[in-house]
Amino acid sequence: MHELLGAAVQVPYPSWLNTGDNTWQLVAATLVGLMSIPGLAVLYASIVQKKWSVNVLAMVFAGFSLTLIAWVLWTYKMGFGVPSLGHGVKLVNGVVTQTQFNDPHVGTWKHFFDNFVGKPGQIVNATSEQSQAASAANTVIPFHFPTTTLAYFQFVFAAITPLLFLGSVLGRIKFSAWCLLVVGWSTFVYAIDAFLLWGGGYFAQEGALDFSGGYVIHMSAGVSGFVAAWVLGPRLLRDRQHAIPNNLVMAAVGAGILWLGWNGFNGGDPYYSGADAAAAVVNTNLATAVGVVVWMLLDAVGTRGKKPTFLGGVNGMICGLVAITPSAGWVNGWGAMLVGLIATVIVWVAWNYLSKVRPFSKVDDALGVVYTHGIAGLAGGLMVGLFADPNMIQYGCGNLGVNGQVVNTSNAAYLATTKSCTPFSVSGLMYTGSFHQLWEQFRAAVWVILWSAVVTFILMKIIGLIVRGARYKEEILEVGDLAIHDEEAFPDEPLAERVGGGGPGAGAFALAGIGSGAPEPPPSRSPDGGSSGAGGAQ
């Protein structure tokens, strides 16, 4: 009893664990998870035709689930584990080391493949779930939380990425093909790009930067969705000509969850709950606010109807959110507003004009993911190289305690460069006059675009063979939800009459003695009953 009370007063955390950081990381992860379910589920389900709503919801929930199962069994380790499958990133005496120094193979393809992808493995045993996170995702400060916190935080990013490009392929992709695509894509596109840019892989070592996933998530989703939509072929002509949303109010709910969920998306990526996390949150909201206003303004002056539209505002919101993602904690507030402005103008022009030019005019990217995620992600990723402010300190200096936490440090000391420590920040062209960072950003962009496109193409071809055509037949596409799931988005109760058994409803109440006695026997479905009925009519 005394021990229990003692535990209540002071929980014996391990020395590396910081409750504030762990709490923020789990909250941030949950916010990002909410962006998928219900955020994207509701947004996408309400801007498609009513007949596709349930299909979209089912694919979002299934995709989220499948990604998590793959994540804990093999993909987390591929993206964020040490060591890499080659001889690159490894763990030496508990410290993550990379091979950009002292490796005779630097500059060769061997160095690239040594640092290409992490070694697949599970993270569900007791040790993995409770020990301190170790990953090259952050080599500046030790993680102040367990592996599971990092793994869950990274999972919600892995999960939302295929769900984003669901917007390109919905309205014709088979449910089975979608499930296979999510698992294959997480394994062969996401995990590899995540390792290369975040997990200490080749591009991370080269110095390419992606704060929260402008490349790994949004640009990759935009490109992959575009390629998958091209392989699949277009939706029905009628669906394309009648692509009317079914509920703009629910679209606002989904969009709002996306926006505020992004506070976790970008605010969680410093991996500690300090000033840079706060800066990332505010910068994210600033770029987004500019995006909303700019798109509405462009709609109001640059379209035939000359009216600001709400769904245009949502597009602008997504442009701002996506574009600030690669740089959220590395630009200042001015930079954030510029990022929102430039990206939204570029995407608005692309949306309205580039969409009329090949190949964009020939591919049915149903919700335009290649614009609001692909092009916005590319623009945002390049702008890291322009607007990153060296005075935006992500990790400062000071006296590090045994826990890897700064102790007894004035703000001046925290920000100061000392012999033993240089604060971590990023410098763009605007501040340094150097094209170095922009070049690194460009190289990584080319890689992510090519890898996402090629692997998605191959996956779609293989899946097409496995499920004998990845798209539904025309008679199913004409009906939508009812043909695929036997469900509709807004069922009409008075019109429905229950047949047969099944489902917990009647049975459970009957067991509890509620209701008017035994449930009626289901209409006979046996061959005898069926034929006797038919026989009686003869």
Next chain:
Amino acid sequence: MKLIVAVIKPFKLNEVKEALTTAGVQGMTLTEAQGFGRQRGHSEVYRGAEYTVDFVPKLRVEVLVDDSIVGEVVDAVIRTAATGKIGDGKVWVLPVEEVARIRTGERGRDAL
């Protein structure tokens, strides 16, 4: 007995309802409807794509009345539903063979 059907502009409902009650109508059935006549539709824009919608939201009002007040009821609809602009709707009258009140089984004029 007659069935009077009026298709009106939605914002005119209250005025029409009050006028009909004053004219002696006991009850009515209301349905949301979409229609067009000489009034053209409108255009809608979703995510940059423009659509034309020929059908305009209307309300369809149905009342069962005794022959004696048919003229008065039709006049009341015309008087209250009109704005003078295109798209004010229509009102028409149909003969009714039989009416029964389901609760009591009353027939004919008693059921109105």
